[in-house]
Amino acid sequence: MSENESGLAGVDAKTPNAARIYNYFLGGKDNFAVDRAAAETVLSMAPEVRVAAMENREFLVRAVKYLVAEAGVSQFVDIGAGIPAERPVHEVAQAIDPGSRVAYVDNDSVVLTHSRALLGGRPGTAVVAGDARDPDAILSAPELNVLIDLDRPVAVILIAILHFVPDSDDPAGLVRRLLDRLPSGSHVVITHLSDGGVPDDPRIAQTRALYNGGLFFRSRKEIEGLFDGFEQVEPGVVGVGQWRRNLGADDATSWWLGGVARKP
Numbered sequence: 218m219s220e221n222e223s224g225l226a227g228v229d230a231k232t233p234n235a236a237r238i239y240n241y242f243l244g245g246k247d248n249f250a251v252d253r254a255a256a257e258t259v260l261s262m263a264p265e266v267r268v269a270a271m272e273n274r275e276f277l278v279r280a281v282k283y284l285v286a287e288a289g290v291s292q293f294v295d296i297g298a299g300i301p302a303e304r305p306v307h308e309v310a311q312a313i314d315p316g317s318r319v320a321y322v323d324n325d326s327v328v329l330t331h332s333r334a335l336l337g338g339r340p341g342t343a344v345v346a347g348d349a350r351d352p353d354a355i356l357s358a359p360e361l362n363v364l365i366d367l368d369r370p371v372a373v374i375l376i377a378i379l380h381f382v383p384d385s386d387d388p389a390g391l392v393r394r395l396l397d398r399l400p401s402g403s404h405v406v407i408t409h410l411s412d413g414g415v416p417d418d419p420r421i422a423q424t425r426a427l428y429n430g431g432l433f434f435r436s437r438k439e440i441e442g443l444f445d446g447f448e449q450v451e452p453g454v455v456g457v458g459q460w461r462r463n464l465g466a467d468d469a470t471s472w473w474l475g476g477v478a479r480k481p
């Protein structure tokens with residue numbers, strides 16, 4: 218996508234954007250030169266990030282399959298859903314249970330425009346403008362409530378988003394507030410950038426600078442704390458490449474940790 222081709226009102230093609238950088242990592246075309254430059258800077262420091270981003274999506278696919286096929290959950294609220302990628306949540310879920318419903322939520326106008334263009338009108342889906350820092354507004358949104366029955370179990374998906382939320386906005390508290398509104402049997406799916414146990418790795422500071430400081434690598438303990446109060450689905454919080462794949466530790470990326478948990 219070139220700046221002139223974008224044709225999207227209000228879209229800033231001159232500042233790197235998290236959703237578009239991620240789209241580039243995943244091999245997508247919905248990004249500008251400034252996003253590609255930022256992404257390439259990250260890749261020059263840590264080439265494994267591209268594979269890690271793909272493993273993150275694969276984790277999402279395995280988690281959704283688990284939720285529909287094994288946990289019996291067929292309603293999803295995907296927060297920080299990003300620019301639609303291959304095998305979006307509704308396709309994976311509806312392949313198992315055609316009645317599955319997915320509300321895609323994001324706070325970025327680029328994402329919302331792409332999502333409405335690509336997903337608009339797909340049965341069982343809605344695109345909802347919402348901010349993870351305001352869980353009540355998300356769950357009260359009329360477009361979400363016509364699709365999702367909040368009296369039945371819901372899986373809240375928070376893939377690669379909570380590392381954009383600073384401690385001052387209490388990410389663990391946001392997870393609890395989301396699940397507070399949902400019945401027993403609801404689930405939360407989280408992946409999060411980890412500091413790999415080396416918080417002073419210079420690549421972390423360099424990557425954060427590309428995101429103007431608005432990116433927060435957290436420790437394993439902090440990421441595990443996001444699931445406090447919920448029942449962890451086996452195997453717990455692990456490298457996203459490992460989750461329910463029975464791989465050895467060497468196959469796990471240290472950049473992303475993830476897990477799935479159930480509200481008792």
Ligand SMILES: C[S@@+](CC[C@H](N)C(=O)[O-])C[C@H]1O[C@@H](n2cnc3c(N)ncnc32)[C@H](O)[C@@H]1O
Nearest residue numbers: 236239297298299323324325348349376377381
């Ligand atoms: C790295 S992308 C992840 C996309 C998607 N979850 C995936 O795994 O493919 C992060 C997404 O989170 C969104 N985001 C960041 N902060 C947010 C917030 N406070 N509320 C809602 N969305 C947010 C960004 O706009 C972006 O689309």
